[in-house]
Amino acid sequence: MPDGHKSRMDQRSLLWIALGRQRVGKTALLNAAVQYFRALGCHIEIWNADQQNRTHSLSTFFADAAVPPAGGLVDGKMWIEGQLVDQVNRRYHAVLDAGGGWTGFSSLIEDVPVIQALAQQGTDVIGLFCVGPEQADLDYLGRISESGTFLPEKTVIVLNAGLVLSGRSAGGAFAPVLDNPTVKAAVKGGAQVVMMPTLSCMSEVTDRGLSFADAARGKVKPGQQPMSLFDPTRVNEWWTKKMPEFFGKFPPDWLPTPLSTEAPRAAGAQ
């Protein structure tokens, strides 16, 4: 561009989708990511399609999280499709918590090649496959890889260290995961593998519905029990040191940055 500014198509919006079976840390990852990148000035929309997770869903932490209307699988699929269209039209970054198991999102990606369609419209899909040390955690990635329905070129396999049993080494726990043919195939196709650091008092934060910044300061909501003496220090170390290192291992263009061309949200839109 003559004036040095990037065109709308040069500045690509990102859609981070957390995938994996139940209880592998998808919501925890997106929760941290939204807090982190919003604190850096990025506008990020939150789509909470995880209808099975109520207590620790993204809606607990973000009042502006959009949720699909009550309904069945098809309703969920249509809602996600509508959100994607809105993202293409208004250009912003978004995160989608698709939930575990067979979801509206699973139904959508069987129906249309979502990644390619969005890429043509200037949105890059970043697939975040959350796994723990159990081989069964890789089933979701394996099924999607084999079917060829949804394996973004920009994929991160997130090894959730918080799922390693206390006293067990991360190396011993995740070595079989790194050795898994599905993981190796994904890596061969360009996937990154990053270990998400553990926060031993994560439930103390999420059970209270606190932001990590508040928890690091020992700040709780009115009426809540104060955190234990050392937990704010633990959160502070995790939030200000370990998580920046974690996100720092992502390829830079896979991370949200403030977009200069975000169109205002239409009145009445979710």
Added chain:
Amino acid sequence: MSDVHQTRLTRKKRARAFNGRGAIYSWLRVHHTEVKLRREAEQRPWSVLIAEMVADQVRRDDGRVPTIKNVSRIWERVCRDVAAENAAPRQGRKYPSRISPEWRPTIVPPPPIRAAPAPAGSTSPPASSDPRAPSRDPDMTPEGQAVLDKAWEALLGADRKKFGF
């Protein structure tokens, strides 16, 4: 005297000059610890110790054999001098340093642990010696292998922080 010569009570030591003191002083000073032991712990008479002194060719300045009176008087002085020396702060032999007091040794970090060189004809590095390390796939791309190696290193790094090994 003959039995004394057969079993010495003091080890024969090289005589030393002590600021112009005589031979008796020097001998008692050099053998101070042993003489003290023999006199105080074992209650040996001076005569026995003088016999050893004579055997070591120690004589008075006039060439005569030391007497008990001579020896006991000099012994007192030796004990005073030794006590004073022990009580004084040890000067030691401290030579002026030519090195700046600010100098600190350069900490040389241990060399990075490197894998053994790959055998000729191979493009990928050999597998880690850690028995838990993931196996290497000969079909893996160099970029992919780098991703897996980095992930493995990160896991080991987390373990080192957690367990200290």
